[in-house]
Structure formats: structure tokens, C-alpha cells
Amino acid sequence: MGVPLNEIWTKWLEGIEKSRERILKSREVLLGALDTDIGKTPYEVVYQEDRIRLKYYRSSADRQVETPLLMVYALINRETMLDLQPGRSVVRNFLNEGIDVYMIDWGYPTRKDRFLTIDDHVNGYLNNVVEFIRGRHGIPKINLMGICMGGTFAIIYSALHPEKIKNLVTTVTPSSFDTDQGLLHIWTKGIDLGGIIKAYGNMPGDLLNLGFLLLNPARLVIDKYIGFFENIDNKDFIENFVRMEKWIFDSPDVPGETIRQFIEDCYQKNLLIQSKMEVGGRRVELKSVTMPLLNIYGKYDHLVPPGACDQLTSKVGSRDTEDVCLETGHIGIYVSSKYQRQFTPKIVQWLKQRDGTSETGRGTPEEAFPAGETTKAMQVPESRPGRKTQGRKSAGHRAKGKTVPLTPVS
């Protein structure tokens, strides 16, 4: 070969020799007690329907935003990503900032869920959950935050039920699918999922995970684990690594009809951004999204690239919109230490500016309803006569459609 490969090999072996101590120490780390639990922030399950659970995280800090926030995660992977560990928890950050948080746990679909459509998830489960929270707090509107595919659901829901959503926050949410920035957008163009759905019933989570690994095998299959072995004696690193592995490979199957519709209507036909998508027999008109909208996405997101996110604010009916592009990736937005200091404070401040006290109802659930009464929440009527409706634009908010780089909020 004409190059001293032997020298490189020798150096590599020397490196191994030097790291013997590290390898020995790794025994202590791997065989010792490791704290690798995820989703440790205490919560209460306040609503349940089929496989769906609604988690309620109550803030003990001074209340900054009266309106509770409902977070809707994707059907792909699990919502535990938002509460990976105490130091890297979006949920905990919201609680510390004085916001009560509700989060949907979509559970693990089984074969019997294969016929569930986007309509069943949005107009069924999600609507029931929103109704429940409205009733529980005695409020006409709640704040809604969607993550990835959950953000797409949140957009659809806000377009179909704008009277129930006070503020909408979309994070790494695909809304415009006709882009070639991301491999998923390229691959899904020519894929016929009908056969897979017919064969498996649901889209197997492991198959999806395999697809995600193939997005960048050099980094996700090789480099990541090289990093693992290089830090094998570092307890903190190993704990964080294992937590992330637990989350990544905790992949529920996705209901067959839902993923089929999502791929066909969104990825292949790009109907949502054109306001041509139909859900439950109703057209999803983006102009109906009239509530304030905060749209956050990652500049280096390889799953949902900026091109899939940045058109939304110009298509909705709201005049109070804001795009925020963070210089990170799909997951980094939620778990990177650096962006933890920017992401949640930005949302909190944005919500705080739009949180009028006149329609926040009866405050906490305990104040709203005596113990035991919350189960009647679903009977709350959709509109409450006499309540003040929200204006379309608040003073001091940014003009529609502009994107600003985010600076840390002090």
C-alpha cells in the first residue's frame, strides 16, 4: 500500500494498552449501580381511554402561566424523551417555570388498533383529552404544544377546533412535505406502504427504527458505539447514553391506517400545507388556525428539515406567528444542555406574553372542581357564553412570518 499502516496499527494497540486502566474501571461502572431510569418526574394519570393515558404534571412553583399546557408527542417513539432525566427534562423545566403540564401517552398500539385513523387520534382521543382538560380547569381554551408528528396532529386539531386552543406551539413539526432536504422525504415518495400495513397490521416500531438507523449508519451504528467504548469508564456518560438508548429503542408500533394516511396524504401528496387534507370528512383549512402560533425547528434536523417546517406560519390564518430556528438537530432541541437553556424559557416567555387572566377559568383543577368531580369534565360545553374571546394580535408581538435567531432568554 505504500503507507505505514503498521505504524498506525501499532499506535492503535498502544492506545489500547494505555486505556487498560480505563477498561478495568469500566467494570466498576457497568457492574455498579447505574441510574438509567427515564421519565422520573412525578405525575398523575388523570384520564384514560383505550391505550391512551393523560399524564398530569403539577407545578409547585409560582404560577407564571395560568392556562395549562397540553403536550402532544408523536406516535413514533415515546413521550419520555421530554423527561429523560432531571437535568435534561422539558417537562421539569416547564414545571420550574410555573406551568402545569399535561402530556398524552399514546401507549403501545396492538393489532386491534390497526384500523385507527388520523381522525380517530385527532378528533377522537386528542379532542377527548382537550375536553377533559377544559372541563377540569373550567376554561374554554388550553395551550397546545405538538412535537414532530404530534405537532402535525396539533395543527390539524387547531384548524378543526380553533375555539378550544388559546396558543399553539409546534416544535420540529413537519407541515410541508414536498422538500428534498431530508432523506425521509425522498424515500417516502416512492414507497407503497399498503403491502406492509396489509402484512403487519400496524407499522412495526422496530422496522421504523431500522429505517431511522439507516438514515446515517456511519454515525448511528458505528460512531455512536465507538463513543460509548471510549467513555466506558465515565459513569455519567454511560448513564446518559443508556437513558438515550432506552428511549430510542422503546418504539411502539404505529397504527396501520394512521401511518398509511400520514405517508400518503402528507409525505406523498403534501396535502396539509395546501389546506387540501381531509380528516374525519372535514377539510383541514390552515386559515382556520387563528390562534397565536410559535413554530420552533432545528437547522440541522435530518428527520424534519427546516424546509418541512418553515412554511407553516405563512399559511395559517393567525397574524401572531413566530418562527424560531435553533442551530441544532431533531432531538438536540429537547435534550441538549445548551438548548435546554433556550428552548423552554422561550416558550414560557412567549406563552406568558399571551396568557390573559380573563379566561383562565377556575385555576387549578382542585380549585375548579372538588375532589371526585373531575370525571364529569367531558360534559363541559364547547363555548362559554359571556367569556371574553381572545384578540387576534397582542401588542408587542412580532409581525407575522419573520424568523429570528433565538438568543438565550434571561
Added chain:
Amino acid sequence: MPPNNPEGNAFDWSQWIESLGSFYLSAAKSWQAVFSALAGSSVFEEYVRASLSMWRAFQWPSAGMQDFAAKASPQPSFDMFQAMMRVMDHGGLSKDMSKWLPFGGAGADSGFEKLQHEMLKVWAEFYEKAIRPSLKVPQVGLTRVFQEKINRFTDKFNKYQAAVSEFQMLLSVPMEKSFVTMREELDRLKEKDELSEDHKVYYGIWIKVLENHYMSLFRSAEYREALSRLINETAALRITGNEVLTDLLQFLPIPTNKDMDEVYRELYVLKKQAGDAAKRINAVESALAKG
């Protein structure tokens, strides 16, 4: 390996390997005629010729690199290490030979890569024209239906295997290319006298090169088609497999997926109807309560 025994007491490995090699090469040549007729492949023949040449290079290196095939030696060697040393002494394998080796250094035009492609293509066409029709021969008799299902499953299994092989081959290409690129990069660094003592530097270069090769592959139409084929064949195999399993399960007192899917669909429809009915009742009750 033990050295060759000129007295003939030990097994003559060298002659045995030579005979075996000749047998396979002549068999490969025979099959080449079949493959060529079916799929019009010329690469395979080229590969066979290079393999023969390469084998003889190791057997009779002293004869010179260009005319191994023309020479013969009464004392063929079988010691691979010695053979390699002799080949290297004569300047290594010729360009025609080395291009057929994995990581052979020819980059995107590597003969090995072309051969992999060609072999898959040849096999796919051979299967399509020579084997598949036999699985579609009409079945008769009592077990006709079952036999047809099993033939269908066999067909789908073969198609699935072909799709998996093609996909795996595509995935292996960036890895091979990365080694070739890496070798060129090392040559370049050596020329500039910029070689590093830290192996992590080389790892960093390699992983980046590999990542770039994968990104190029993943954006190609060839990969998209292979991925689509793999997904379709996986689904088809599973569906036909389920058909066979469903037939087998009919003999057991347990419900099949097909049975359960029918129940689930009915349950789904009933739940929706019940939900709609509940909403209407609530609306009526609310209206009545309001007076």
C-alpha cells in the same frame, strides 16, 4: 499447512487444490454459457478468466506475471505464505487481477463491485426465466390449493432473498469505497509528510468519508428503488407466509389473524357508532336540560 512432500507419503494438497480449482472453473465456464444466454452477462466470464489467472499466479509465480497461464511447473507450491511472497516479489498481482478483489483500489469502477451487481442481476434474470415458471405450473389433485400457496410462498421467499441481497450489496458499497478513499488519503498525507501518530485522526477522517459515501448512496435513485423493492418483497413474503400459516392454523382450535382482524374491524366500527350515538344523546340531554 504442511510442506509439500515430494516422496508422496503425505497428501498432495497442491495437486488437490489445483484439480478442485480446475473443476470449479470449468463448471463456472459451463454455467457462464447458460447465464450469458439467459441474461447476456459478460462480466462473469471475465471474472472466471481473472480467477484462473490469479490462481496460477500463486502456483507458478516464477514464470513471470504476464504469462502464468502458458507455463506449467511439475512441482506446484501450496504454501500460501510463500506463494504470496513470491507474487509480491514479482510486483504483485496484475491490474486485471487485483480489480476483482474487494477493496481492489479501482474506486467506483471496481470490478468486484461490478461483479456483485452483475451476479445479482444474472441470478434475478435466471430465476425469473428458468425457475419461477416452474413454480407456476398448475397444480392438480386434492392438495392443489395448498401446493399453490406453498409455491407462491417459495416464489416470494426467493424474490425476498434477491431483494435483501441487492440491498445488502448496496449498503456494503460505501464501506468498500471508504477504504479505497482512505487509502488514497493516507497516500496523500504521506506524500505531504503529514501523517499523524494519533489513530483517532484517521478514524475521524474515515467515518466522515463513510458518512459522505452513505449520503450519496441514500440520495440515489438506485437505492430508492432497491429500498422500495425490499419493502414490497418483505410485505409480499409476509402476506403469503401468513396465508400458509392461516391454513395450518385452521387445524388447531385457535383463531387466526384473519379471524381476529374481522373481529377488530367490527369492534372498531361498533365503537365509532357507539361514540356517535353517545354524542347525540348528550346533545339531546343538554337541549332538554336547557328547556
